[in-house]
Amino acid sequence: MEQKIGVYGLGAMGFGIAQSLLKNGYKVFGYDVNVKQVERLCAEGGKAAANVLELNAVCIVVLNAQQTEQVLFGQNGVVPTMASGAVVVSCATVDPSFAKKMEKKCAEYNVLYLDAPISGGAVKAARGALSVIASGTDDAFIAAAPVLDAIATTVFKLGDTAGAGSAMKAVNQLLAGVHLAAMAEALTFGMTQGISPEKFVDVITQCAGTSWMLEDRAPHIVLGDYTPHSSVDIWPKDLGIVLEIAKSVNFSAPLTTVALQQFFKASSAGLGREDDAAIAKIYALDAGITLPGVS
């Protein structure tokens, strides 16, 4: 039986996912508030999702929980129109309690739910090489298998109910956000001591102070290239979710709190749409130093 798969949210990540699904021979139906993105998908062999019934799977690749709920259960929500036993693959970074709520609501329509936040960026999305940090019932994993095979090279199975995937994604974002701000703090601190960003990258990537984020983002600062692969504005959102969860269990997360403040400053300074390495511009401003390629 031919699989009909919907992709809701055709931004950088969602569009790449839709392309990967098309490459794997599926019928792909796309939706985005921006009609131009739907037209772009149609030009590549996809179709518009409007009024399509009986989808077997939908990937939800929107910004946050609110948009996810709107797409699933709002006006023209997709879940009530889906085939019985179909699966929602929910990719946005959300609070685990929200994921559990959606799983339960989907079950009322006999629709499965996979809590499936993604990691890897737009380039990997288009290559079908994402990592998916997933949790859900065995049935949800089985129903989602065609989608997961098409979009990901690594699928972490975190548990048999929604929530665990989102929890691990939050843990990852806590670390990635703190490491990004720490890289900016260390790089600019080094500049005050006469260490160039280039020398910083050369040496630190070979030392105990290195991190995945440092190795990925510090070269952007060396090149003065702030083309947004992943933008500053991701972090107030994602670290905000971390602190919401932390608050719900009275967990004190002081480093996350401080890192979030730095991203707020960057966003307020008008850097929200720049690459997230631009967090270094906040430190440079505070310290009165000039980063490469920044006037």
Added chain:
Amino acid sequence: MEQKIGVYGLGAMGFGIAQSLLKNGYKVFGYDVNVKQVERLCAEGGKAAANVLELNAVCIVVLNAQQTEQVLFGQNGVVPTMASGAVVVSCATVDPSFAKKMEKKCAEYNVLYLDAPISGGAVKAARGALSVIASGTDDAFIAAAPVLDAIATTVFKLGDTAGAGSAMKAVNQLLAGVHLAAMAEALTFGMTQGISPEKFVDVITQCAGTSWMLEDRAPHIVLGDYTPHSSVDIWPKDLGIVLEIAKSVNFSAPLTTVALQQFFKASSAGLGREDDAAIAKIYALDAGITLPGVS
């Protein structure tokens, strides 16, 4: 001409360095406030440094700047007794301005000075596999070459004057200390969401949230093994140096400041001599959760 090399400070790192020098065939003269360590060195073929004149090189592997200055220029200080053209290889983590001061004072005795903080831990020290983050004159590097060849597999040359090596070491310690505390924050945060430390390590080490420190230290928490490879008390000292330097140039380092507070808490709680992964115990205490193997 036979090289006579002194090693001042025979703790875990210094003793390993002395062993590496012995393996390379040098005459090694050791000093430590703890006489037992000197006796241990003698049992392995070394000698006591007391009253030995005309050393060609000395490695200073003590705790801090104060001890370094004491050994070099205090009562029975070694520098005035060294051969002309001999070299001091100074390995403690210190403020760059202190390193510059020592270089200048050594020059008064016609003794060279290599600003040479080390990284890698006791096991690598004994295997001659350290990393050295060094700066100094060409003459200092040439004079120190036999020592560096014996103790290190990687030597970073940061510049032609003392200070640059210590500055880069401070940058590295800033990152390593923040990453260590961030690992503890994320691991315990995950536990509040039902993620076991083991699952945390399995997944995060393959994701964007990973760091060198996380990969090295988080397994200690999984095993509940706090045998001190590198102890908690290193961090109040090293992050304190970072903030001293930062203060001298009015640099705001908010993540470093918060990480330091967490290490102060750990030290105050009596964890100073435990492995530095014990920083997680502070987070666990705050959150009311129980780490593996901790009662």
